[in-house]
Amino acid sequence: MTLFDSHTHLDDAAFDGDRSAMLQRAAAAGVVDMLVAATAARHWPRLRDLCAACEHGVRLHAAYGLHPMFMAEHRDEDLASLERWLRDASPAAVGECGLDFQVGIEPERQRRFFGHQIGLARELDLPLVIHARKAVEEVILTLRREGPVRGVVHSYGGSIEQARQLWDLGIHLGLGGPVTHDRARKLHRLAATMPLQQLLLETDAPDQPGAAHRQQRNEPAYLVEVLDSIAALREMPREAIAQATRDNALRLFGTAPA
Template structure:
């Protein structure tokens, strides 16, 4: 089976000591590619270096994460324009809205989110969207800008929200949370959603699966998410792996090497 991790922060310092070993375990687990979204402008050069070190395995996305609002400056948007124009990248991300953390100013989040959505539309790139407790606001923003496609990372919304996003051409990233039995609404959604809308992710080093709780997450754990999704849908792991890999690579316009 070939798997694609649609959300991996393999560039962060949690992997600096053993990144080669982590990548080797991912290969052994059948991971043929990972999408690596950025967090803030200061990290873009290092992210590029890590992805260059693993060509045809790591694919960069550049953007500004809403949880790191204090690090963002308006001039970074013009820098992002140059990075999208000049660098090898497959998406704009990680961008979005986070209403869970109350200290994050919503107006400032919206400013950066909208500006990055417009850049994604300008460069015809998919967006990798963080939408925590903010799915309705995210949908409104996507509709307002228009002409977009992408992945809603770590989706935690309702079936109706998922349907709206599907109609807009968005895929849903499903990761570690689906392996927890208490995540009943998410598990019910995954069991019934269109397979064509589903992509798998680890969000490494965060969001470990239920069997890996409390440990540093890594891309090789994508197989645990695959197993849970296959069980919930009563379909084979091979079918789920083939479909989700095709979904991710098709969205990102990647070809198997």
């Protein structure tokens, strides 16, 4: 059984002390593919170098973008730099990008950066890795207006009706640590009933740990706990969900099986 962690930030400084050991633990757990999503332009070279180095048989796939939570760090010229970077670096996706109205940082500028990155994804035929916090409805409207484009809304937290609208647009949903919490009833209903072909598994490591790791650093090896929670909710064999979600990620990100 092998797994694809569809959203991580493995370039984060939280892993600087034991990154190789962390990857070894992931490989031992069967997590052999991971998408590593960028947040800001200054991190792109570090992320590229990390993904180029294969350790313990784990394949790291790079996504380059400009995250809405870091608007204060982004410069307008980063958008032109992103286009050049995407054309030169052969990434798996554009992202992490999107809208975050919980932080409320420069909402109009967030919209402009998101729209531009949708355009780049469409032009370069790359999927989008989308952040949508307190902004799912506007993300849907933006995708309808700016699309068509393929991608995933990671760490999905919207309603089931909004999820249906995203599926109709061909967008996948990423579910991670939050689905393992007992009180996450809305996520449980979604995980139990959503089309399996639209589901991706993720950790968002080092963020959003599951119920067994509260207040701890998250890491890709814990993806197995997400898998087990969803298998129980769907009353399906864990191997079937592992295979289906890995196949979904491989198709979406255009990566060949290991």
